[in-house]
Amino acid sequence: MSPRHETLHDARSTRSAAPAQIRRKPQPRDADVIIIGAGAAGIAAARNLRRHGVDSLILEARDRPGGRAQTIALAGQAVDIGAHWLHAADANALVRQAKRLGLRLSEAAQEPLLIARTGERADPQSYVAFMRRWESVYDAMIAHPGSGPARAADTVFSQIDDTPSRFDDTIRFLHGPFDSGVGLDTIDASDFAAAVDDADLFVEGGYGALILRLARGLAIHYETPVTSIDWSGAGVRVETPRGTLSARAVLVTAPLPLLQSEAIRFAPHLPLETLQAIHALRPALYEHVVLSWADHPFTDAVNRLVAFEGDARDNLGMLANIDGAHLHYADIAAQIVAACPDPRDRAGYVREFLGARFGSRALARCDVLAASDWAGDPWTGCAWMYAPVGAHGARAALREPVGERIHFAGEASSATQWGTIGGAWDEGERAADLIRAGLTAPVGGAVIQAA
Ligand SMILES: Cc1cc2nc3c(=O)[nH]c(=O)nc-3n(C[C@H](O)[C@H](O)[C@H](O)COP(=O)(O)OP(=O)(O)OC[C@H]3O[C@@H](n4cnc5c(N)ncnc54)[C@H](O)[C@@H]3O)c2cc1C
Known part of the structure; x- marks a missing residue:
C-alpha cells in the first residue's frame, strides 16, 4: 500500500503571502524593541518586555506564531508536527507555564x-x-x-x-x-x-498549542519577513516588504540557517566574531x-x-x-x-x-x-543547530550583543538546553533582560527610561 501523499502535511505551506495581500494589512509601527520571529524565544522575550512595561513589537514571517512548535489536527487528534517532548523537565520553563495554565503533564x-x-x-x-x-x-x-x-x-x-x-x-x-x-x-x-x-514530559493538547497560547495578546505582525537590519546610525532600521521600522534595539530569533544564507542582511556587516559564531553551528x-x-x-x-x-x-x-x-x-x-x-x-x-x-x-x-519538512521550510532550514567538533563555544559567542543594540536568542544560543523549546525560551528571557538593562543605561550622561 502506498503512502497517502495527498494528506502529507508540508511545513512549507506556511510560507508568507504574496506582496499584494501583505499591502492590505495594517502597517507595523516603530517600537523601542523589535523582535524578529514569534517562536518560543521571541514570545518569551516579548512577554518579558511587556511584563516590565517596555514597548516591543514582533515581526513574524509566517501567518502564525510558534515557529518550530506547531500542533495540527490529524484523525481527530492534536499532533505536534514539530517539538513534542518537554525535555529537561526540572529546568524547563514551559513545564512551569503548563502547570500555571492547569494543563495535564504526563x-x-x-x-x-x-x-x-x-x-x-x-x-x-x-x-x-x-x-x-x-x-x-x-x-x-x-x-x-x-x-x-x-x-x-x-x-x-x-x-x-x-x-x-x-x-x-x-x-x-x-x-x-x-x-x-x-x-x-x-x-x-x-x-x-x-x-x-x-525527565521528559508531554503536555495535554500538544506543545505547539501551549506555545500558541502563550503568544496570545502580544503585539505580533504576521507575514512580515525582515529582509535587512541597518545599524549604521543610532538605534536600528528594520526593513520588511511592509515598510521600514525604527527601534532602539532589535532581537533576532530567526533560525541560524536564515542568517547563514543572508536572508536577513546587516548594514554594516556584523563583526567577525559574531559571523564566525553564526557560521560555526550547523x-x-x-x-x-x-x-x-x-x-x-x-x-x-x-x-x-x-x-x-x-x-x-x-x-x-x-x-x-x-x-x-x-x-x-x-x-x-x-x-x-x-x-x-x-x-x-x-x-x-x-x-x-x-x-x-x-x-x-x-x-x-x-x-x-x-x-514534516522543517529542513525544506523557508523560515527554518533545520530542526535545530548542533556544534561540530571545536564549535561548542559558538553558542556563548552568539549571546554577545552587537553595538549594544543587536541581540541574538534562540535554541542555538543555549548552552545547556540547545535544540529545545526550553532552551529557546530561556534565551528569549535572557536577551530581554539584557535589552532592558541597555535601554535604561546612561547614554552620554543622561538616563533613558524605557516606556
Ligand atoms: C521535527 C522536530 C522535532 C523537535 N522536537 C523537539 C522536542 O520534542 N522538544 C523540544 O524541546 N524541541 C524540539 N525541537 C526543537 C524545537 O522545536 C526548537 O528548538 C525551538 O522551537 C526553537 O525555537 P526558536 O524560538 O529558537 O526558533 P523558531 O521556533 O524557529 O522561531 C523563529 C521564528 O522566526 C521566524 N522567522 C524566520 N525568519 C524570519 C524573518 N526573516 N523575519 C521574520 N520572522 C522570521 C520563523 O518563522 C519562526 O517563527 C524539534 C524540532 C523539530 C523540527
Missing part, C-alpha cells in the same frame, strides 16, 4: 522498547545488556570535562572499559541522529555533555512521519519510545501510541533526511524500514498521515 518512560532484527521484542537478557551498555556510554559521554583538545562525542566508545557490544551502532543512532539530529562522529563531545538531561536534521497504524505491534505501550536494533545511520526511532491513540511518530534524522529531501520519500523510507522489520502484511492497515 511523564515519558525513559526505557525504550527494543525491537530485534527479527522484528520480535528483544529477549530479556539482550534487553538488560542493551540498557547496561546504553547507560555506560551515556554516563561516559556526559562525564567529558570539556577540557583538552576538542573531540567528537563518538570517541567515548573507545574509552569505556566494557568490551564493544553488538548494540553499539543502535546506541550510536539513539544518542546521535535520534537525539541530536547528527552523527556522534560529528558532534562536539562538550556540546553533548553540556546539555541538561532529566543544521541538525530531524523529521516526523506520523502513522495511523491500526494493528501495530506495540499494543501495551503508550507514549513509549521504540528503538530498533540496527545501524548507526540507516535507522529510525518511534514514539508509539501517542497519548494512547493509534497514531505513532516514526522519526528519521541526519543523513536519512538529507537523502530524502521530499517528505513523500521520507514516508516511503519509513514504510520500507517497517516492512523489512515486521513484514509487509503487518503494514496492511498502516497509513502515513503526515510528514
Whole structure:
C-alpha cells in the first residue's frame, strides 16, 4: 500500500503571502524593541518586555506564531508536527507555564522498547545488556570535562572499559541522529555533555498549542519577513516588504540557517566574531512521519519510545501510541533526511524500514498521515543547530550583543538546553533582560527610561 501523499502535511505551506495581500494589512509601527520571529524565544522575550512595561513589537514571517512548535489536527487528534517532548523537565520553563495554565503533564518512560532484527521484542537478557551498555556510554559521554583538545562525542566508545557490544551502532543512532539530529562522529563531545538531561514530559493538547497560547495578546505582525537590519546610525532600521521600522534595539530569533544564507542582511556587516559564531553551528536534521497504524505491534505501550536494533545511520526511532491513540511518530534524522529531501520519500523510507522489520502484511492497515519538512521550510532550514567538533563555544559567542543594540536568542544560543523549546525560551528571557538593562543605561550622561 502506498503512502497517502495527498494528506502529507508540508511545513512549507506556511510560507508568507504574496506582496499584494501583505499591502492590505495594517502597517507595523516603530517600537523601542523589535523582535524578529514569534517562536518560543521571541514570545518569551516579548512577554518579558511587556511584563516590565517596555514597548516591543514582533515581526513574524509566517501567518502564525510558534515557529518550530506547531500542533495540527490529524484523525481527530492534536499532533505536534514539530517539538513534542518537554525535555529537561526540572529546568524547563514551559513545564512551569503548563502547570500555571492547569494543563495535564504526563511523564515519558525513559526505557525504550527494543525491537530485534527479527522484528520480535528483544529477549530479556539482550534487553538488560542493551540498557547496561546504553547507560555506560551515556554516563561516559556526559562525564567529558570539556577540557583538552576538542573531540567528537563518538570517541567515548573507545574509552569505556566494557568490551564493544553488538548494540553499539543502535546506541550510536539513539544518542546521535535520534537525539541530536547528527552523527556522534560529528558532534562536539562538550556540546553533548553540556546539555541538561532529566525527565521528559508531554503536555495535554500538544506543545505547539501551549506555545500558541502563550503568544496570545502580544503585539505580533504576521507575514512580515525582515529582509535587512541597518545599524549604521543610532538605534536600528528594520526593513520588511511592509515598510521600514525604527527601534532602539532589535532581537533576532530567526533560525541560524536564515542568517547563514543572508536572508536577513546587516548594514554594516556584523563583526567577525559574531559571523564566525553564526557560521560555526550547523543544521541538525530531524523529521516526523506520523502513522495511523491500526494493528501495530506495540499494543501495551503508550507514549513509549521504540528503538530498533540496527545501524548507526540507516535507522529510525518511534514514539508509539501517542497519548494512547493509534497514531505513532516514526522519526528519521541526519543523513536519512538529507537523502530524502521530499517528505513523500521520507514516508516511503519509513514504510520500507517497517516492512523489512515486521513484514509487509503487518503494514496492511498502516497509513502515513503526515510528514514534516522543517529542513525544506523557508523560515527554518533545520530542526535545530548542533556544534561540530571545536564549535561548542559558538553558542556563548552568539549571546554577545552587537553595538549594544543587536541581540541574538534562540535554541542555538543555549548552552545547556540547545535544540529545545526550553532552551529557546530561556534565551528569549535572557536577551530581554539584557535589552532592558541597555535601554535604561546612561547614554552620554543622561538616563533613558524605557516606556
Ligand atoms: C521535527 C522536530 C522535532 C523537535 N522536537 C523537539 C522536542 O520534542 N522538544 C523540544 O524541546 N524541541 C524540539 N525541537 C526543537 C524545537 O522545536 C526548537 O528548538 C525551538 O522551537 C526553537 O525555537 P526558536 O524560538 O529558537 O526558533 P523558531 O521556533 O524557529 O522561531 C523563529 C521564528 O522566526 C521566524 N522567522 C524566520 N525568519 C524570519 C524573518 N526573516 N523575519 C521574520 N520572522 C522570521 C520563523 O518563522 C519562526 O517563527 C524539534 C524540532 C523539530 C523540527
